[in-house]
Amino acid sequence: MIKKELKALGIDLLVNGTSTGTKWFGQGEKITSFSPVDGKSIGQVSSSTRKDYDKVLQAAESAKKVWADIPAPKRGEIVRQFGDKLRELKDVLGKLVSYEMGKSYQEGLGEVQEMIDICDFAVGQSRQLYGFTIHSERPSHRMYEQYHPLGIVGIISAFNFPVAVWSWNAALALICGDVIIWKGSEKTPLCAVACQKILADVLKANKLPEGISSLVTGDAEVGKWLAEDKRIALVSATGSTRMGKQVAVTVANRLGRSLLELGGNNAIIVTPQADLKMTIIGAVFGAVGTAGQRCTSTRRLIIHKDIYEQVKKSLTDAYKQIKIGDPLNTKNHMGPLIDTDAVQNYLVAIDKIKAEGGTLLVKGGVLKGKGYESECYVQPVIAEVENSYEIVQTETFAPILYLIKYEGEVENAIALQNQVAQGLSSAIMTTNLREAELFLSQNGSDCGIANVNIGTSGAEIGGAFGGEKETGGGRESGSDSWKAYMRRQTNTINYSTSLPLAQGIKFDL
Template sequence: MKEFLRELTIQADNPGVSTGQNQWAGHGKVLESYSPVDGHCIANTQVASREDYDAVIRQAQVAFEVWRLKPAPLRGDIVRQMGQQFRQHKQALGQLVSYEMGKSLQEGLGEVQEIIDICDFAVGLSRQLYGLTMQSERPDHRMYEQWHPLGVVGIISAFNFPVAVWSWNAMIAWVCGDVCVWKPSEKTPLTGIACQNIIREVLRNNEVPEGVSCLVLGGREPGEWIASDARVALVSATGSTRMGKAVAEATGRRLGRCLLELGGNNAIIITPEADLAVAVPAIVFGAVGTAGQRCTSTRRLIVHEKIYEDLKQRLQKAYTQLRIGDPMEATHHVGPLIDQQAVDDYQAALETIKAQGGTFVIEPGTLTGSGYESGCYVRPCVAEVENHWDIVQRETFAPILYLIKYATLEEAIALQNGVPQGLSSAIFTLNMREAERFLSAAGSDCGIANVNIGTSGAEIGGAFGGEKETGGGRESGSDAWKTYMRRQTNTINFGHSLPLAQGITFEL
């Protein structure tokens, strides 16, 4: 067994259900986790049955009754202790993320660092869950608002960030007084078990009620149970737009709340006044990092016609330097796609690009032979296309970069906005007017808009999320915490009479 698996107590016949301190094997079918790095089966578990799921929700409801009454700074201190545990296990968990998901070890370690960072953020937040005081129109009255915990928060996470996105939700929800039920991707279940194992000692030492941190493993079904369950106050779902629409429909039918982080079709605009020495590394990392499997991956490159050929040549040179292989080796830039279905989607997209008239300036392909036995390794590629083509309008979770030419900034912004998704965007320019236009109300329509940095990656201090078919959700920093709480407006009459609204008199 690999040493990092031993450290995280990931073994065969892993439990598929956990309520924090306690865990047990689910009663559903066996779920095997295969590494896209080498194709080996890492471990297996039995997924949750409907009975398992209901038991978890009942336990979470009981835990909420206790957890919500603990002072927020105390909840924050428990999250601080969790952050310390993740610091101690950063190397091992980062290795597991890299091995089970296929991203580079540096990215795996960076993802664990995001957990640590959001723990630190949540600790400070636990003393800053502010409400407002408003002026009443009635004499001797005071109005103010306060925020209360929602209840059970369901977290449905995707394979590409198997632990970070869970932490963005869970750490904030916990300091807000909520309890969490996490359904990780069926493609990366072991990282979910590892996170529960890492924080278990903290939960026990602080006598945290069992059910504050729950884990339910499985595929589509547990996600559907969470989305349709009126006992779940908020459903935070990360994944495809198709999945997000199903979650929104299910929660909408019961008038529930949902927080959606869905697909991206992110573009970078390169103007004639861009510093290309800064732009090219951002483009390449955005396009090929995590093998193009980030929701913030750069999909489209919108380049001014004056510098189009120059930039194309720079990209061709940069792409020849990419090393593809085992992501746990530091010398490799690009690891595998998550599984064979992702490879099939990549190949189908290539055929569609050709059929619609696209030209590859950096050729695609799949890799076989020694070091590529899993069959999940592909070549990052670049294609010249038109923005309105169907294939360009869709998100393909693979390292395919579309190259598009423009003449005016207004045209470039229209191209950038001219897709159904609205997550991340960027412009490279040293012209202040161009930058400010891009950031104005007439500029990017995305939830994230950057100047002279790429589309990929975000700091936890800012609210993360996007518009249009990206779902409109916001996680992590800023005031995203309000999503996990309910607002209550309070009015206090400290006078000796009861003035009624709108001047109404009512005498007895």
């Protein structure tokens, strides 16, 4: 089904179950990629052994000085070429993303567009890696701050955005003068191979060292190698809070840097002044888009009691219209979960909802029969719950939406929203200016992302992406996120004929 796309991406050999044989993909055990769309094997990638990993690090060490010495705008030119290649291959790469991960084809195309957008952003940023000039207290002295490349950046990405999140890190790290080593998800290895191949071709065409961008494949053990390696200045990790804590402790133990983008437990507050048509659209897409497997998926709707029944009815009616099936069929709204383990977690969550006293308004269940042979397709769930339930406090990567009622002023809803361990994305639906501003104030949402009259999903690359609390505190993508990939240096230049000391200290010889 996907052979034509793999061939167009230059990785058609993988369809036959063989490794490409390049140093990026290793000589270890084979990882078979199964599509959650139909359960069929797409191909295999050889995992990285420790020997393979060390070869990749040696290549990165060799390449980092060459790459750092190239002026930043010239590095931006390489990223521009990468973005142009992504434009050429958008349709086929988007289809691979959809087929290997299970998200809708439209979302697959959107993910590749995110890659293109961050390349465009990074190209402009390559001419704006600004430092600061500072007035010295000493006469005939000049102070300034500048930024230098870190060296080697390790990137650990998750299955749910198998290409876009890597590109957020890769594009910025590259224009900052860093070389990159990527450990993609073992659940979506072909997406990682495809992206690495595209970027490697650009580097080769420009006669640049291969070690500027490398890929290692495998399970959590390979990620552990990255976290433990003192040669890697920064490890950027996207995934669960549990995984992020392990990475953070390991990297901190060697006094390295980590950039963490972890779990979300995202809520939309719906006030009596909300535009309910917009609310329903935002909530449904936020809850079922990517089958609830976004870190920004809408998990909770916190609804004022005066409109609770109206919103509940509109939502349950809307869920009756959701079409579930092959994500490459554009008539379908929702595809499968990533694998049967995810389905099991979904079923366990439903049991916990019932055990804690929740009411299932849309009961869910695993879909069977023609078109659902992979056993990864499920019905989305709507449940009435209390915010304090243990299961509600947990991030479940599945299309489960919790309805929570609030009374009184919007401050009460904000308090409920903030009463979870995670702090990634949040939203309020209201046409009341006071409510919107309270939500965005210092005493409002405690999340890294706070939206008004849009949902919790769908961040643009121009803004910094990330969250607080157990979401990890990292920021990727836009704004001044580039600073995470560089080291800051303060410089003082004395152009006088004497040596005055700071703070007026006298030290005469």
